[in-house]
Amino acid sequence: xxxxxxxxxxxxxxxxxxxxxxxxxxxxxxxxxxxxxxxxxxxxxxxxxxxxxxxxxxxxxxxxxxxxxxxxxxxxxxxxxxxxxxxxxxxxxxxxxxxxxxxxxxxxxxxxxxxxxxxxxxxxxxxxxxxxxxxxxxxxxxxxxxxxxxxxxxxxxxxxxxxxxxxxxxxxxxxxxxxxxxxxxxxxxxxxxxxxxxxxxxxxxxxxxxxxxxxxxxxxxxxxxxxxxxx
Ligand SMILES: C[S@@+](CC[C@H](N)C(=O)[O-])C[C@H]1O[C@@H](n2cnc3c(N)ncnc32)[C@H](O)[C@@H]1O
Numbered sequence: 001x002x003x004x005x006x007x008x009x010x011x012x013x014x015x016x017x018x019x020x021x022x023x024x025x026x027x028x029x030x031x032x033x034x035x036x037x038x039x040x041x042x043x044x045x046x047x048x049x050x051x052x053x054x055x056x057x058x059x060x061x062x063x064x065x066x067x068x069x070x071x072x073x074x075x076x077x078x079x080x081x082x083x084x085x086x087x088x089x090x091x092x093x094x095x096x097x098x099x100x101x102x103x104x105x106x107x108x109x110x111x112x113x114x115x116x117x118x119x120x121x122x123x124x125x126x127x128x129x130x131x132x133x134x135x136x137x138x139x140x141x142x143x144x145x146x147x148x149x150x151x152x153x154x155x156x157x158x159x160x161x162x163x164x165x166x167x168x169x170x171x172x173x174x175x176x177x178x179x180x181x182x183x184x185x186x187x188x189x190x191x192x193x194x195x196x197x198x199x200x201x202x203x204x205x206x207x208x209x210x211x212x213x214x215x216x217x218x219x220x221x222x223x224x225x226x227x228x229x230x231x
Contacts, residue, residue: 014177016145016195029143029194030098040104044077050139054223055083058138058169061219061226064088067134067164071096073124073156074140077105078117080169084136085116096120096129124152131159138169138224141204143194153211160231166213168227172201201225 009017018029034040059080064070065088072081075095084093095105099121106119120130125148129135135156141149156166171183177200178184187198201218204227208216213229 014191014197016191016197018193018195021192034098034100037104037107040101041108044104044108047076047139048079050223051079051083054221055080056087057221058224058226059083059087061221062167062217062228064134064167065090067091069132070094070134070136071120071129071132071156072136072138073129073152074137076101077109078119080136080138081117092116092118094118094120094130094132096122096124098123124155129155129159131161133161133164134167135160135165136167136169138167141168141207142170142190142196142198144196146207149196149207150210153207153213157211157213157231162231165228165230166208168204168208168229169224170204170227171198171223172204172225173198175200175202201227 070093072095078095081093081095102119102121208229215230217228219226
């Protein structure tokens with residue numbers, strides 16, 4: 001019954017309910033998801049699925065061949081990073097994720113020293129993010145509230161090389177926030193379980209220009225939209 005009550009609240013005000021339901025923030029959601037190594041692996045499998053189907057489509061929405069050093073922010077088990085190095089032979093990718101995720105990734109996926117993927121354990125809200133040519137945020141920003149999205153985009157703007165950029169990969173809603181229907185349904189789950197929300201492309205456009213990015217371009221995809229912006 002409670003879920004119906006919170007569902008109605010969401011429909012009325014379109015605001016996240018995670019604090020009212022669980023009394024916790026998104027940061028703690030990941031803590032709860034990652035209770036054991038086994039749980040992290042379950043999450044990895046869930047993350048992997050999307051990129052085995054849509055990875056190539058999102059990474060070729062724009063030609064990324066000019067970007068040499070790429071940070072995959074919140075890259076999880078590296079499914080998208082692996083696609084990236086397969087498509088773009090001249091890039092090197094650093095996967096940045098929470099230390100426990102990076103440790104489990106190493107153990108289960110055996111990234112070798114020779115690989116063009118390196119792993120960086122840290123908290124993207126608290127720890128510095130190093131300089132790179134491109135920062136990828138794939139399925140990251142919808143989890144966080146507006147303030148934290150801006151905090152993250154400001155942070156990467158400050159360290160991004162001039163001429164470098166940021167690539168946002170997210171499901172998005174139309175301007176009335178009602179369609180596409182599957183994304184609207186997904187949006188309800190997001191509002192129940194995170195402090196963020198599924199946004200419209202213009203909301204991302206506004207974050208990016210506030211952070212200082214320019215040349216903001218959008219490519220609509222089957223499930224995920226891709227936004228590339230430049231410093
Ligand atoms: C929804 S998943 C997306 C994973 C991946 N980008 C993808 O699309 O498959 C969000 C990722 O952000 C990571 N994450 C959450 N909070 C983080 C933090 N404070 N610092 C670094 N990574 C974080 C999670 O561990 C998780 O891998």
